[in-house]
Amino acid sequence: MDTPREGPWEALVAEALERIAAADQPDDLESARVHYLGRSGLLTQALRDVGRLPAQQRPAAGQLGNAARDRVSTALEARRAALAAGVLERRLAAEAVDVTLPGRRPVLGHAHPLRQLRAEIEDVLGRLGFATVEGPEVESEWYNFEALNIPADHPARAMHDSFYLDLPPGPEGRWLLRTHTSPVQMRHLQAMRGRLPVRMQAPGRVYRRDDDATHSPMFHQIEGLAVDRDLGMPHLKGTLAAFARQMWGPAARIRLRPSYFPFTEPSAEVDVSCVFCGGGGCRTCKDSGWIEILGAGLVHPRVLSAGGYDPEAVSGFAFGIGLERVAMLRYRIPDMRLLYEGDLRLLQQF
Amino acid sequence: MRVPLGWLRERVDCPEDPQILAERLTGRGVAVEAVERPGAGVQGLVAAEIVSAQPLADTSRLSICEVRAGRRAATVVCGAPGVAAGQLVPWAPPGARLPGGRPIAVREMHGVASQGMLCSAAELALPGGHGGLLDLKGPQAVGGKRLAPGDDLVAALELDDPVLVLELTPNYAAHCQSILGVAREVAAAFDRELHPLPVPELPPAGAASVAVEIQVPDLCPRYVAVTIDGCRPATTPVWLARRLQACGMRPLQPVVDVANYVMLELGQPLHTFDRSRLRGAIHVRAAAADERILTLDDRERDLAAGDLVIADRDGPVAIAGVMGGGRTEVRAHTTNLLLESAHFGADSVARTARRLALPSEASGRFGRGADPEACRPAAARAVQLLALVTGATATATTDAGPGVPPRLIPLRTARVRTLLGPGLGAAVCTRTLRSLGFSVAAAGRGRLRATVPSWRGDVAEEVDLVEEVARAYGYDRLRSALPPGASETQTPGPAEGALATAAASARTLSLAGGFSEITPYSFHAPADFDRLRLPADHPWRDAVAIGNPMGEDQRLLRTTLAVGLLRTLEVNARQHRTDAAVFEVGPVYVASGGARPAEPVRLGVAGYGRLRPSDWHGPADPVDFWCIKGLFEALAARLGLEDHLTWRPAAGLPLAHPGRAAEAWLGGLAVGWACETHPEVIDTWQLPCAAALGELDLEACAAAAQPLRAVRALPRHPASRRDIALIAPRHRPTAELSAVMREAAGPLLADLRLFDVYEGERAPAGSRFLAFSFTWQAPDRTLTDAEVAQCDAAVRQRLAGLPDVRLRGAVDDGSHT
Numbered sequence A: 001m002d003t004p005r006e007g008p009w010e011a012l013v014a015e016a017l018e019r020i021a022a023a024d025q026p027d028d029l030e031s032a033r034v035h036y037l038g039r040s041g042l043l044t045q046a047l048r049d050v051g052r053l054p055a056q057q058r059p060a061a062g063q064l065g066n067a068a069r070d071r072v073s074t075a076l077e078a079r080r081a082a083l084a085a086g087v088l089e090r091r092l093a094a095e096a097v098d099v100t101l102p103g104r105r106p107v108l109g110h111a112h113p114l115r116q117l118r119a120e121i122e123d124v125l126g127r128l129g130f131a132t133v134e135g136p137e138v139e140s141e142w143y144n145f146e147a148l149n150i151p152a153d154h155p156a157r158a159m160h161d162s163f164y165l166d167l168p169p170g171p172e173g174r175w176l177l178r179t180h181t182s183p184v185q186m187r188h189l190q191a192m193r194g195r196l197p198v199r200m201q202a203p204g205r206v207y208r209r210d211d212d213a214t215h216s217p218m219f220h221q222i223e224g225l226a227v228d229r230d231l232g233m234p235h236l237k238g239t240l241a242a243f244a245r246q247m248w249g250p251a252a253r254i255r256l257r258p259s260y261f262p263f264t265e266p267s268a269e270v271d272v273s274c275v276f277c278g279g280g281g282c283r284t285c286k287d288s289g290w291i292e293i294l295g296a297g298l299v300h301p302r303v304l305s306a307g308g309y310d311p312e313a314v315s316g317f318a319f320g321i322g323l324e325r326v327a328m329l330r331y332r333i334p335d336m337r338l339l340y341e342g343d344l345r346l347l348q349q350f
Numbered sequence B: 001m002r003v004p005l006g007w008l009r010e011r012v013d014c015p016e017d018p019q020i021l022a023e024r025l026t027g028r029g030v031a032v033e034a035v036e037r038p039g040a041g042v043q044g045l046v047a048a049e050i051v052s053a054q055p056l057a058d059t060s061r062l063s064i065c066e067v068r069a070g071r072r073a074a075t076v077v078c079g080a081p082g083v084a085a086g087q088l089v090p091w092a093p094p095g096a097r098l099p100g101g102r103p104i105a106v107r108e109m110h111g112v113a114s115q116g117m118l119c120s121a122a123e124l125a126l127p128g129g130h131g132g133l134l135d136l137k138g139p140q141a142v143g144g145k146r147l148a149p150g151d152d153l154v155a156a157l158e159l160d161d162p163v164l165v166l167e168l169t170p171n172y173a174a175h176c177q178s179i180l181g182v183a184r185e186v187a188a189a190f191d192r193e194l195h196p197l198p199v200p201e202l203p204p205a206g207a208a209s210v211a212v213e214i215q216v217p218d219l220c221p222r223y224v225a226v227t228i229d230g231c232r233p234a235t236t237p238v239w240l241a242r243r244l245q246a247c248g249m250r251p252l253q254p255v256v257d258v259a260n261y262v263m264l265e266l267g268q269p270l271h272t273f274d275r276s277r278l279r280g281a282i283h284v285r286a287a288a289a290d291e292r293i294l295t296l297d298d299r300e301r302d303l304a305a306g307d308l309v310i311a312d313r314d315g316p317v318a319i320a321g322v323m324g325g326g327r328t329e330v331r332a333h334t335t336n337l338l339l340e341s342a343h344f345g346a347d348s349v350a351r352t353a354r355r356l357a358l359p360s361e362a363s364g365r366f367g368r369g370a371d372p373e374a375c376r377p378a379a380a381r382a383v384q385l386l387a388l389v390t391g392a393t394a395t396a397t398t399d400a401g402p403g404v405p406p407r408l409i410p411l412r413t414a415r416v417r418t419l420l421g422p423g424l425g426a427a428v429c430t431r432t433l434r435s436l437g438f439s440v441a442a443a444g445r446g447r448l449r450a451t452v453p454s455w456r457g458d459v460a461e462e463v464d465l466v467e468e469v470a471r472a473y474g475y476d477r478l479r480s481a482l483p484p485g486a487s488e489t490q491t492p493g494p495a496e497g498a499l500a501t502a503a504a505s506a507r508t509l510s511l512a513g514g515f516s517e518i519t520p521y522s523f524h525a526p527a528d529f530d531r532l533r534l535p536a537d538h539p540w541r542d543a544v545a546i547g548n549p550m551g552e553d554q555r556l557l558r559t560t561l562a563v564g565l566l567r568t569l570e571v572n573a574r575q576h577r578t579d580a581a582v583f584e585v586g587p588v589y590v591a592s593g594g595a596r597p598a599e600p601v602r603l604g605v606a607g608y609g610r611l612r613p614s615d616w617h618g619p620a621d622p623v624d625f626w627c628i629k630g631l632f633e634a635l636a637a638r639l640g641l642e643d644h645l646t647w648r649p650a651a652g653l654p655l656a657h658p659g660r661a662a663e664a665w666l667g668g669l670a671v672g673w674a675c676e677t678h679p680e681v682i683d684t685w686q687l688p689c690a691a692a693l694g695e696l697d698l699e700a701c702a703a704a705a706q707p708l709r710a711v712r713a714l715p716r717h718p719a720s721r722r723d724i725a726l727i728a729p730r731h732r733p734t735a736e737l738s739a740v741m742r743e744a745a746g747p748l749l750a751d752l753r754l755f756d757v758y759e760g761e762r763a764p765a766g767s768r769f770l771a772f773s774f775t776w777q778a779p780d781r782t783l784t785d786a787e788v789a790q791c792d793a794a795v796r797q798r799l800a801g802l803p804d805v806r807l808r809g810a811v812d813d814g815s816h817t
């Protein structure tokens, strides 16, 4: 060994590289490392042997040996990285799921359509400045009828329309389940003690002796009332037009037809342009383009007086909307009784 | 009210298209609910004279008729009985159509080509008829005209006349319950004049006059009685019967039919007496308490004191405005009549009709307010028609009573502008009111005075005039503006009050907890309490009853939400649902000794099975006692009541599994309960398994609620955790042990949590393993190990002092050995 030779290094490197390339497990690779670069590995031995060469041969041989060792350890490193990547890849592949399986949903209940609708209307009317007020369901004849200008012989007071309770009559007459939310008007006017402006909404359950696909002994109304100086029909129209736009979109229009309610005069039935056909006519609106939604009118002077307001000094308007009717139209519910039965097959659709 | 269009057109010109008429009337408050066309499709029918009629060979009942209609002649085979030469009958020639649209063609019958058919009343959808051909001789065409062969029957008998069906509100019901009343509205709506109805004068009083004494002029301000002689037996003319039928009335007898016709035409109900059966003068008076009357329907009726009656010397002959008496009823051979055309007070008639349950066309009109000025014109019209139909003549008239003076109402134009809009001044008010028959005069600055027409008894005060102006002017023409200070984009204020907050939280948490919202009825059946196993004296049974329920299952106002919840579960179990979870936020009605019941709002929750069906992720949480209790605990925590709500085993809950029922308490107040159902309740309500349910008083919770006012400072020093495991008797409530340990722990205890309960077989009989986790912390420093050990020891020492509790070793490895 007079001169530095590449031969033995080349052979050793070639053999190491071949073995490294063949290693397909981290363990194989580790044993290859130990075999060549371990403390007593072949390359380590060979490099140690360089020290025993004659002095003038040592630098060249050392250079060759170091280069060989670098090549092998570079290859080891590269192979180690490759193997690690493969392991991760296999792990990830093994961890894959069928993403088309159903997810784990939170267990959530379903809000009742009438309550959703009530919240929606309360919000819209709230934006128009009507504050929510509630009143009792068991009412006296005075609040439910007399104060609202429904005298004793009015047909609406007949036994067959109202549920009267088996209770001794009080100073305000017999007790009954309120037939509309209008008594809340009266209670609120009294509570306001003449202050202005009055702007309230009264949502709640009401009761009438009726039971078929479009009537129920219990149903829900929202009543609106505004009292101030110089309020009139234009303000009623403006308020209801705004309400209709907020509820049914900017294209919704309203139409007022003269009607009769004892507690308002003039009174009106209020139609909203049909949301299904936009007014062109369809089955839901019976080809009229309009759907009757509300009753409304200017508060009758006798109602203002009963509430402690001077009808010569102030005026106001009131309107009432039946939630069931709106809900049935909106969701095309065929039978009102479905709303009270609690069949979850229906409720879970909301 | 039903309005045949042909009849209406006699009094006022109407638009050709009934829909346009309907829309305009509806827009004025006279709501047209439908436009019916009962005879739609009919065409080509003519009157034909039977020139000859021979039996058709080989048949027993067919005739072969030669008929003539104007210049047309034809052979028609006819199967009707009584066919004879000389008759004037309806003929549907080939090409004609019957009502309903059935086409008529040439038909070969027994070798004869029959040119169409001859028709009976029924085939023309007309009332009456006796099976034979319709007899067209006499004043059968509209207006009492006589028909000639060849005349077009569709027009002459109004066979295809549309009918407007009105849905009248109480205020317009009175004046629009007649053809004339609707014609007035049409005239005002289209700015037309009414066509006059020429009617002969009534005869003056005379020897034949029947005396009339009105004892109660406030209930009967006007009574017109006309004596009519010489009625001959007759049949009601076809056109008249058809108009009655189109209005929904059944033709009965010519005199009665004429009276009804006039009522429909002019709105004034009439009554006719058989004068030969009347004894002496007519008295209009209040009935005595013990009086009775046999009414037209052959029923003996008790009169009440104060009922208004028409009486003769022998007693009541009619209940005024409600029903006539049987004694003086007009029959087929009655020749002499007394015609009554009177004005009776609305309230009196309505009250009597209601008490006797005798609603009628007449009492309906009087009861809503008839026109006091219509008495004479209506009587005159009836006389005219009776002459036409029966050949009778009027002989004398008695016109009694003071009448009703016209009503004058002042109207302030400033008021109208305030209520309807700035554009509606004196000119608009005057014009609109005059179009409706009011006379209007100026009455000083800013004031008008309106005289109400006699037929508008519903208009009584200024606001009524304002309404008349509004509807005549047109609601659609009124301005539209938001009230001063309102805008569409205001932000709604939050719902006010603690109860609203508590109710909103209850809904939110229930929905988030997997319960769906229901809105059951507020009613109960008394039997529902039995179905809840409630003993007779259970407080829930103290319910307010409805005096007139719609059914036994709606007799009581609910005192608990449990029934509505269980009924809902029952409905869903019937659908074979394995899982259900529902809630309601709503009032119950608590009897308060005969006074108005209280209406506390409660949260009710119920369910069975699991919160949702099992899926491939595994089963969801069960709906059991813990589920209900946990929801109430969560709500209490939301309301700041976490440390205030306590639970005790419930005793008074018969619907509950006795070992799985608890009451919730806030201080000294029971505010709710939660349980699983008793096995008998499961059976009674046909549930597939035990249900869990509970009820919480939201008003009590709202009253006690402690809204968060300031947050606690976050701890700046680390906490230490120590666990304590023990063996305790199974019946020993953990809440008691927690309370003991809390007290022993002192102020450094930051949190105490029960994290394990083991009741399995490794636990000694009658005992269970409990494991608590203690978190120790000081706000101002990190606790040393020695300090924590001291705290831990204090708790253990206290526990060691309890005779029925034994401490166990560390359980940090989670095993129970």
Ligand SMILES: [Zn+2]
Pocket: A274, A275, A276, A277, A278, A279, A280, A281, A282, A283, A284, A285, A286, A287, A289, A290
């Ligand atoms: Zn439509």
